Amino acid sequence: DTAVSQTPKYLVTQMGNDKSIKCEQNLGHDTMYWYKQDSKKFLKIMFSYNNKELIINETVPNRFSPKSPDKAHLNLHINSLELGDSAVYFCASSQPDLGAFFGQGTRLTVV
Amino acid sequence: GNSVTQMEGPVTLSEEAFLTINCTYTATGYPSLFWYVQYPGEGLQLLLKATKADDKGSNKGFEATYRKETTSFHLEKGSVQVSDSAVYFCALTVNTNAGKSTFGDGTTLTVKP
Numbered sequence: 001d002t003a004v005s006q007t008p009k010y011l012v013t014q015m016g017n018d019k020s021i022k023c024e025q026n027l028g029h030d031t032m033y034w035y036k037q038d039s040k041k042f043l044k045i046m047f048s049y050n051n052k053e054l055i056i057n058e059t060v061p062n063r064f065s066p067k068s069p070d071k072a073h074l075n076l077h078i079n080s081l082e083l084g085d086s087a088v089y090f091c092a093s094s095q096p097d098l099g100a101f102f103g104q105g106t107r108l109t110v111v
Numbered sequence: 112g113n114s115v116t117q118m119e120g121p122v123t124l125s126e127e128a129f130l131t132i133n134c135t136y137t138a139t140g141y142p143s144l145f146w147y148v149q150y151p152g153e154g155l156q157l158l159l160k161a162t163k164a165d166d167k168g169s170n171k172g173f174e175a176t177y178r179k180e181t182t183s184f185h186l187e188k189g190s191v192q193v194s195d196s197a198v199y200f201c202a203l204t205v206n207t208n209a210g211k212s213t214f215g216d217g218t219t220l221t222v223k224p
Contacts, residue, residue: 004154033211033212040216041149041198041216041217041219042216042217043155043200043214043217045211045212048211056211090154090155092155094204094212096143096204096206097143097160097162097204097206099143099145099147099157099160099202099204099212100145100147100155100157100202100212101157102147102154102155102156103154104153104154105153105154
């Protein structure tokens with residue numbers, strides 16, 4: 001059983017399109033996150049939700065909108081995609097002191 | 112604020128060499144410390160952790176000791192294998208910060224046969 005699963009794994013799309021990435025965790029964790037990893041492997045937190053409530057919103061363009069329908073799901077919708085949005089996006093979940101559990105990543109390529 | 116500084120890479124070693132990847136941190140509050148590993152094409156996996164001073168985390172031959180006096184959590188392995196080639200991330204969390212993890216920039220390790 002996959003603890004944190006995100007879909008799709010690969011996403012190739014044209015500039016200006018709108019796309020969504022879905023994430024689900026079956027670990028019963030209260031907190032879920034979206035991270036962006038650039039080509040140099042730097043990880044940057046984008047959003048954090050705790051029990052469906054947004055608790056962290058880093059400096060991210062408002063074209064990015066997270067949505068958490070329940071504690072086990074945190075989806076990411078991106079409007080008007082730009083070339084600079086190309087990256088690997090990771091979903092993760094955690095409980096205090098347990099560390100974070102990451103999904104396999106979604107490689108987004110905007111052309 | 113919280114920050115993690117880890118040794119810049121890339122690091123290239125021969126098989127069976129000794130590995131050290133340095134990690135130091137600053138934190139408001141009392142952090143828990145973690146090392147994650149990312150194999151090519153995969154997500155990050157928790158490698159080991161330590162939640163209080165002088166604790167030693169260990170897994171798969173890797174070790175790191177929480178040193179509060181030097182604010183460090185250096186990763187070590189006595190004898191690396193080709194399969195250890197990956198990107199290693201040091202991270203911390205402080206419970207007062209909603210469990211948010213602060214990551215270092217990652218260190219790429221390549222082990223050659």
